[in-house]
Amino acid sequence: MALRNIVTDGDPVLLKHCKPVEKFDSRLAELLDDMAETMYNADGLGLAAPQVGIIRRAVVIDVSQDKSGLIELVNPEITERSEQTQYGTEGCLSYPELYGYVTRPMTVKFRAYDRHGNLYEKEVSGLFARAVCHELDHLDGRVLPDNIEAPYDPKKDE
Numbered sequence: 452m453a454l455r456n457i458v459t460d461g462d463p464v465l466l467k468h469c470k471p472v473e474k475f476d477s478r479l480a481e482l483l484d485d486m487a488e489t490m491y492n493a494d495g496l497g498l499a500a501p502q503v504g505i506i507r508r509a510v511v512i513d514v515s516q517d518k519s520g521l522i523e524l525v526n527p528e529i530t531e532r533s534e535q536t537q538y539g540t541e542g543c544l545s546y547p548e549l550y551g552y553v554t555r556p557m558t559v560k561f562r563a564y565d566r567h568g569n570l571y572e573k574e575v576s577g578l579f580a581r582a583v584c585h586e587l588d589h590l591d592g593r594v595l596p597d598n599i600e601a602p603y604d605p606k607k608d609e
Contacts, residue, residue, distance in 0.1 A: 457544050
């Protein structure tokens with residue numbers, strides 16, 4: 452495993468629509484491992500492949516307190532969004548100085564493949580649903596500044 456550089460604001464790779472993963476091989480496994488290590492090192496909750504310069508539909512997420520809940524989503528697709536929403540703050544590893552309020556569905560259902568090419572489905576709520584929506588936005592070239600409804604200054608809460 453290796454740390455990868457996180458692409459930041461201004462890099463056009465963040466605005467690209469990602470291509471599906473077609474090969475479930477050792478290179479994909481290495482990418483997912485590197486993404487997880489990079490995410491944990493940056494103290495993030497999620498990381499999408501374009502954030503490390505790779506234009507493929509792959510995401511890692513871990514919203515657990517003890518960093519034991521890593522989930523990998525390859526070629527993910529949201530299949531249902533709840534009508535109930537949540538309004539809360541978001542940040543992004545690719546926009547380290549930017550925070551804002553964003554409305555997301557309270558619950559989402561998605562399907563994705565694991566690193567071995569096995570299809571699975573999952574329903575998640577709360578912070579996990581927020582993270583899924585945020586990271587999948589990255590796969591379609593949609594970034595945090597596109598979603599912010601109101602600014603948030605975390606320094607005011609210190």
